[in-house]
Amino acid sequence: MKLKDKIILVTGAASGLGAATAVACAREGGDVFLVDRDSAGLDTTSAEVRKLGVRSGSFVGDLGERQVCFDAVNAAIGHFGALDGLCNVAGFTLFHRVCEVTAEDWSKTIAVILSAPFHLSQAAIPELIKRRGSIVNVASSAGIKGTAYTVPYSSAKAGLIHMTKCMAMEFVNEPIRINAVAPGGMLTNIMRGMTFPDGLDRTLIARYAGIRPPADPAEVAHTIVYLLSDATPSLHGAIVSVDGGITAG
Numbered sequence: 001m002k003l004k005d006k007i008i009l010v011t012g013a014a015s016g017l018g019a020a021t022a023v024a025c026a027r028e029g030g031d032v033f034l035v036d037r038d039s040a041g042l043d044t045t046s047a048e049v050r051k052l053g054v055r056s057g058s059f060v061g062d063l064g065e066r067q068v069c070f071d072a073v074n075a076a077i078g079h080f081g082a083l084d085g086l087c088n089v090a091g092f093t094l095f096h097r098v099c100e101v102t103a104e105d106w107s108k109t110i111a112v113i114l115s116a117p118f119h120l121s122q123a124a125i126p127e128l129i130k131r132r133g134s135i136v137n138v139a140s141s142a143g144i145k146g147t148a149y150t151v152p153y154s155s156a157k158a159g160l161i162h163m164t165k166c167m168a169m170e171f172v173n174e175p176i177r178i179n180a181v182a183p184g185g186m187l188t189n190i191m192r193g194m195t196f197p198d199g200l201d202r203t204l205i206a207r208y209a210g211i212r213p214p215a216d217p218a219e220v221a222h223t224i225v226y227l228l229s230d231a232t233p234s235l236h237g238a239i240v241s242v243d244g245g246i247t248a249g
């Protein structure tokens, strides 16, 4: 029961890694507050979590808007009276050639992948410091390696990695831990729904697709639970790759 008596907010909790993280937190005794724009998916995850006997709450909204991020954190604190963990999981990927990326694609990607974790952190940090809590950002191997056809996404994930380290430094004297996981491929809706532009060079994609099969999101969720737990108080400002070796070479 690594998260007993802890209250954890998970974004992107309607599917994939966010849903797996919510369930993994609940299995470790954590109460969970689930956030996503997909209310039907949130209902499914809430039902799963309740079967595990923990308390839960939820909030539906588009995290691409700053105020929604603040509202989500305030709703969690209002619901449970406290907050011990923030998991920034929500995200999406688009495949495009650079010159075909629209202004809207670019802004939406930066808003959801980079700005939302920043705004959610701004809202949560005062409470997390009070509770000696923790933030876990979900980055990507695409934020470490250069990747063709996902330039806005990969640039935003690289920004999220640096943001994790910068926030870790700013709060290095406070009782809060801030880390990130960087998954490679996982079998989720993002991977299942990938559509590629015609005629792209598949040898470039193979370079960052990896050699091992994609991970089960439950495996990455275990790593997130570990980072949220009090098992390693010195783990701060770390980027933990869970990518089957993609970024090793």
Ligand SMILES: NC(=O)c1ccc[n+]([C@@H]2O[C@H](COP(=O)([O-])OP(=O)(O)OC[C@H]3O[C@@H](n4cnc5c(N)ncnc54)[C@H](O)[C@@H]3O)[C@@H](O)[C@H]2O)c1
Pocket (backbone or CB within 6 Å): 011, 012, 013, 014, 015, 016, 017, 018, 035, 036, 037, 038, 041, 061, 062, 063, 064, 088, 089, 090, 091, 092, 093, 112, 138, 139, 140, 141, 182, 183, 184, 185, 186, 187, 188, 189, 190, 191, 217
């Ligand atoms: N699947 C992979 O191969 C892979 C690899 C590396 C990193 N990641 C990262 O893992 C995280 C989880 O993705 P996943 O693979 O579970 O995909 P997923 O599509 O199953 O889950 C993403 C969730 O985020 C939610 N979401 C997206 N935009 C939102 C918004 N504006 N407001 C609120 N909710 C929003 C979606 O509704 C969905 O429930 C993402 O940050 C993704 O970039 C995924």
